Amino acid sequence: MIALEDGTVLTGRSFTGSGEAAGEIVFNTSMSGYQEILTDPSYTGQLVTMTYPLIGNYGVNDEDMESASVHPRAFIMREYQRFPSNYRATATLAEFLQKYGILGIEGVDTRMLTRLIRNTGAMKAIISTEDLDEASLVRRAREWPGLVGRDMVVRVTCAKPYGWTAAGPVEGAGYPEADGKRFKVVAYDFGIKFNQLRILTELGCAVQVVPATTSADEVLALEPDGIFLSNGPGDPAGVEGVVDNVRQLLGKKPIFGICLGHQILGLAFGGSTYKLKFGHRGGNQPVKDLTTGKVEITSQNHGFCVDPDSLPAEVEVTHINLNDGSLEGMRHTKYPVFSVQYHPEHAPGPHDAQYLFDRFIELMAENN
Incomplete structure (x- = not known):
């Protein structure tokens, strides 16, 4: 029943x-x-x-x-x-x-x-x-208490750092197989999906995954070329301590955020988030890239959204959802930071948005 x-x-x-x-x-x-x-x-x-x-x-x-x-x-x-x-x-x-x-x-x-x-x-x-x-x-x-205001990330983040290779996870801190890799990436695990790590590795990155509670100083001590903010569950406003850490990283290294990582960036910029009526979940969601005019069919899974009206002037909206007009992507005009609400790692879903990982690689090349 x-x-x-x-x-x-x-x-x-x-x-x-x-x-x-x-x-x-x-x-x-x-x-x-x-x-x-x-x-x-x-x-x-x-x-x-x-x-x-x-x-x-x-x-x-x-x-x-x-x-x-x-x-x-x-x-x-x-x-x-x-x-x-x-x-x-x-x-x-x-x-x-x-x-x-x-x-x-x-x-x-x-x-x-x-x-x-x-x-x-x-x-x-x-x-x-x-x-x-x-x-x-x-x-x-x-x-039942619901999801609003609750920290659900604590239930899914890794307990300790680990590396990622083509063969899968590698225990311990440090960048596995860093020799021959073009860039070093620290990936915050808010509930990370393996295919995000697979794609970063395929694109020539040595990846170190860290728990959601890792401080900005600890991340910078790893001397990454870029920082990745993963997807994750629940209300971004309920995740304790993470927004302050991300705010301290702005302008220090290129940052790419997906889903919850995108929402946390929105809060770090000084914006606010709100709960969608029924969320966006599926592999067939239309999103328009405002910078090119192209429409992407995307994979999505989220119940919260960044309020575009709450963002400061130096943050530009780059993508919108064609079903309800909600914010699906943004970038900072002064810092090498961008994010999307949807899932470009296509697991499950289409491949339309994988170019965003290439954009992250380009940002790291330009800023290192």
Whole structure:
């Protein structure tokens, strides 16, 4: 049973066993890429509904992991495909969710649920196979504290620094395989996705990943050529200490921010953020690059946004969302700093925006 804070109650079937999960219920419009969605740390604290009706068709595999774990509290769909057909599959979606203790729910009217979220906004909800009392579940959904003002990054950031190579993570501080690499990049882990690190490495960067709480002095002591601010979950205003650290880094090194990293930059610039009605989640979101006039189809996953009217004069808006006009990209006109709200690492999603990583490389070349 699924209960929402507005009193709506829906029924479905668990294909992963019994359990309960509370969180913010949201929807994603991607037609594929469900494993990358599940392993995206930005979904921490959420119950994810897929609008595409048939999920599980191609199973899961080790290569498509975007982090080391699964982050949504539950995964909701119209129909689960129990018998995947793909030569890369090493397990079914059900086996994957059971491994990480995540509820998988099918048989839900996802069209009705998506329309409700779109019209009413993302809501607090609870899913249970144990408590089947509607009034009890609605009350418990309303009692869940929500995401606004909470630090969700602390749940997903790395405990200690590590390096990244073409073969994956390397324990310890320092830049792995720095010899022969053109640039050294410090990547703040606010809930980083592996493909961001893969792309930086492929472009000739030696990458050191650091926890979200790492101070500006500690980052500068690593003598990076550039600083990368990753995606992550929740309300940027609720992340403790990070904005002050990023503010101290402005003008010191080239900085590139994505998603939560973009929002944190907005706060560091002196701007403000706000919660979107139902957020942008999917692999088909249209964004216009105001500097070129081109439209990109982008992968997105965020529930908060930078208020463009709150930004100082030296910050220029570079990208807007064509669905609602919200801010999707910005750059500082005095410092080598830029960011986007969407995900150019295309995992899942299109490749339209990968040029942004090239832009980061160019900035480092110009400023080092």
